[in-house]
Amino acid sequence: MRPAHQGAPGLAHGGVLATALDETLGSLNWLLRTIAVTGRLETDFRRPVPVGSVLHLEAEVTAVAGRKIYSTATGRLGGPEGPVAVRADALFVEVKVDHFIDNGRPEEIRVAMNDPDQIRRARAFEVNP
Numbered sequence: 113m114r115p116a117h118q119g120a121p122g123l124a125h126g127g128v129l130a131t132a133l134d135e136t137l138g139s140l141n142w143l144l145r146t147i148a149v150t151g152r153l154e155t156d157f158r159r160p161v162p163v164g165s166v167l168h169l170e171a172e173v174t175a176v177a178g179r180k181i182y183s184t185a186t187g188r189l190g191g192p193e194g195p196v197a198v199r200a201d202a203l204f205v206e207v208k209v210d211h212f213i214d215n216g217r218p219e220e221i222r223v224a225m226n227d228p229d230q231i232r233r234a235r236a237f238e239v240n241p
């Protein structure tokens with residue numbers, strides 16, 4: 113946790129912690145080779161997280177039902193054996209690439225389409241789902 117992540121003096125902001133949990137959970141969808149967006153994110157803040165501390169994040173998929181992916185994440189202070197500071201339960205919903213094309217701003221969509229890495233990633237889903 114860096115000074116830029118501060119909310120209350122010397123402590124990480126809850127929204128930043130929720131973002132870290134969301135990002136960790138979201139990366140599970142890459143492993144599933146599924147394009148999905150966060151539908152629901154329920155966060156428990158169990159201990160304050162000091163600026164300057166290391167938050168060790170871990171996440172796992174707990175169930176998949178049709179387009180719905182249920183997952184859970186835990187953030188521990190200091191390392192993998194540290195006390196639990198934050199945790200979250202999430203529901204991600206699988207979407208088509210069109211979700212971003214239809215809803216995103218045209219400028220950023222154009223930039224993404226001109227980024228060879230982005231196209232390779234999107235095509236990988238289409239070719240090898």
Ligand SMILES: CCCCCCCC/C=C\CCCCCCCC(=O)SCCNC(=O)CCNC(=O)[C@H](O)C(C)(C)COP(=O)(O)OP(=O)(O)OC[C@H]1O[C@@H](n2cnc3c(N)ncnc32)[C@H](O)[C@@H]1OP(=O)(O)O
Binds near residue numbers: 148152205209221
């Ligand atoms: C060449 C191409 C170049 C283009 C580049 C693109 C490449 C992209 C590649 C990779 C991108 C990776 C992306 C990372 C994303 C990062 C993570 C975020 O920040 S996500 C942002 C925050 N989240 C949102 O903005 C979601 C906003 N919400 C929605 O869009 C919709 O509500 C959505 C898609 C979540 C669901 O809408 P529906 O119309 O598709 O489907 P319905 O029928 O409503 O829901 C499906 C099932 O899920 C349940 N559900 C949905 N939301 C729920 C909720 N909040 N709680 C409980 N259940 C929920 C429903 O009850 C339904 O369940 P039942 O099938 O009936 O059993």
